[in-house]
Amino acid sequence: MTGDAAQDVRTELSVVIPVLNEAENIGPLLARLVPILMRCVTSYEIIFIDDGSTDDTMLAIHRANMADRNVGCVSFSRNFGKEVAIAAGLDHASGAATVIIDADLQHPPEMIEEFVARWREGYKNVYGQRVDRSDDSPLRRALTQRFYKIFGSVGETTLPEGAGDFRLLDAQAVAALRTLRERARFNKGLYAWIGFKSIGVPFEVETRAHGVSKFSYRKLTRFALDGLMSFSTLPLMVWTYIGTAISIVALTTAIYFVGETLFFGTDVPGFASLIVSVTFLAGVQLLSLGVIGEYIGRIFAEVKRRPLYLVQERVGPIGQGIDEGLDISTAQTLIIGQDIRRGHV
Ligand code: UDP
Numbered sequence: 401m402t403g404d405a406a407q408d409v410r411t412e413l414s415v416v417i418p419v420l421n422e423a424e425n426i427g428p429l430l431a432r433l434v435p436i437l438m439r440c441v442t443s444y445e446i447i448f449i450d451d452g453s454t455d456d457t458m459l460a461i462h463r464a465n466m467a468d469r470n471v472g473c474v475s476f477s478r479n480f481g482k483e484v485a486i487a488a489g490l491d492h493a494s495g496a497a498t499v500i501i502d503a504d505l506q507h508p509p510e511m512i513e514e515f516v517a518r519w520r521e522g523y524k525n526v527y528g529q530r531v532d533r534s535d536d537s538p539l540r541r542a543l544t545q546r547f548y549k550i551f552g553s554v555g556e557t558t559l560p561e562g563a564g565d566f567r568l569l570d571a572q573a574v575a576a577l578r579t580l581r582e583r584a585r586f587n588k589g590l591y592a593w594i595g596f597k598s599i600g601v602p603f604e605v606e607t608r609a610h611g612v613s614k615f616s617y618r619k620l621t622r623f624a625l626d627g628l629m630s631f632s633t634l635p636l637m638v639w640t641y642i643g644t645a646i647s648i649v650a651l652t653t654a655i656y657f658v659g660e661t662l663f664f665g666t667d668v669p670g671f672a673s674l675i676v677s678v679t680f681l682a683g684v685q686l687l688s689l690g691v692i693g694e695y696i697g698r699i700f701a702e703v704k705r706r707p708l709y710l711v712q713e714r715v716g717p718i719g720q721g722i723d724e725g726l727d728i729s730t731a732q733t734l735i736i737g738q739d740i741r742r743g744h745v
C-alpha cells in the first residue's frame with residue numbers, strides 16, 4: 401500500500417466506469433469485477449458515470465446498487481462524451497487509488513489485480529498496454545496508427561505505446577488530473593502529461609460483450625483533432641515556414657521576371673501560371689485560416705468557462721465531487737471547482 405495516501409482515505413480502491421447505453425453489460429461486468437476487487441483490496445467503491453444513456457442503464461445500476469451498496473452512479477443530464485465522463489469519475493473517486501475501465505468487458509477486470517500489485521510496489525500511474533487491436537476494424541486500426549504517428553512527431557507530450565484509459569491512478573495522480581479542467585479533453589495525453597512513476601502492463605483487448613462501439617468515425621475524427629490541438633501548436637506554427645518558403649519562391653521569380661523584362665523586353669505572360677499561383681495561394685491562405693479557426697474555436701469553448709458536465713442524479717454513496725457550476729440533482733451551486741482550478745486542492 402502506498403503509505404500515507406491509504407491511511408486517510410475512506411476507500412482503498414475506486415473503480416470508475418463510463419457508461420453510455422450499456423444496460424446489458426452492467427450485470428456481466430459486475431459479476432466478473434466484484435470478486436476480483438474482494439480478492440485484491442480491503443475496500444472498494446464502483447462509480448458508474450452514466451453519460452446520458454437512453455436505454456435501461458440506470459435501471460441496471462439501481463438494481464446493482466440494491467445488491468451491493470458499494471456501487472454508485474453519477475448520472476449526467478445529457479451525453480457529454482467519454483472523456484468528460486472519466487473526468488467526472490475522477491472528481492468523485494475517493495479511493496487511495498482509482499481504476500478506470502470500460503463497461504463493455506473489452507478491458508479484462510482480472511488485470512486489476514496486477515495493477516494493484518504494481519501500485520503497491522510504488523507506481524502511481526499503472527496503465528494497461530494493449531498488445532493487439534484485432535477487435536477494431538482494419539480502417540480504424542490504420543487511422544489510429546496514423547494518428548499516433550502524427551502525434552508522436554508533433555505532440556509536445558510522448559504517449560506510451562498502446563496505453564489507453566484502462567489504468568490505475570494513485571490518489572496523487574487523480575488529484576493532479578482534477579486540476580486540469582480543459583473542455584477539449586484528450587485524457588490519453590493528460591495521463592502522460594501529469595507524469596508520476598508510471599509502468600505499463602500488457603493486456604489483450606477482448607471482444608465487446610454486448611452492443612456496439614459508441615464511437616463513429618466522425619466522433620473519432622473530432623477526438624483526434626482535439627488530441628492534436630490540445631497537445632501541439634505545430635499546426636499553427638507551420639504556416640510561418642510555409643509562408644516563408646512561398647515568399648522566397650515568389651521573390652526569386654519576381655527578380656527573374658524583372659531581369660527578363662529589362663534585358664529581353666516584355667513578353668506576353670501566360671494566364672495559366674497566373675491563375676494557378678493565385679488559386680494556390682488562396683488555397684494556402686484559406687487552409688491556414690481554417691487551422692487558426694480551429695484553435696480559436698477551442699479558445700472560445702475554454703473562455704466560456706461552462707461547467708465540464710451537469711449531474712442529474714446520484715445513486716449510492718457518491719459524494720458531491722468537485723463539479724463546477726450547478727448541480728442539478730440538489731439544485732445547489734458549487735463553487736469548489738473554482739478553488740480547484742487555482743490549485744488549492
Ligand atoms: N462511452 C461513454 N460516452 C460516450 C461513448 C462511450 O461513456 O460518449 C463509454 C462506453 O459506454 C464504454 C466506454 O465508454 O463503457 C468505451 O466505449 P466504446 O466501447 O463504445 O468505445 P471503443 O471500445 O470502441 O473505443
Ligand code: MG
Binds near residue numbers: 506608
Ligand atoms: Mg469498447
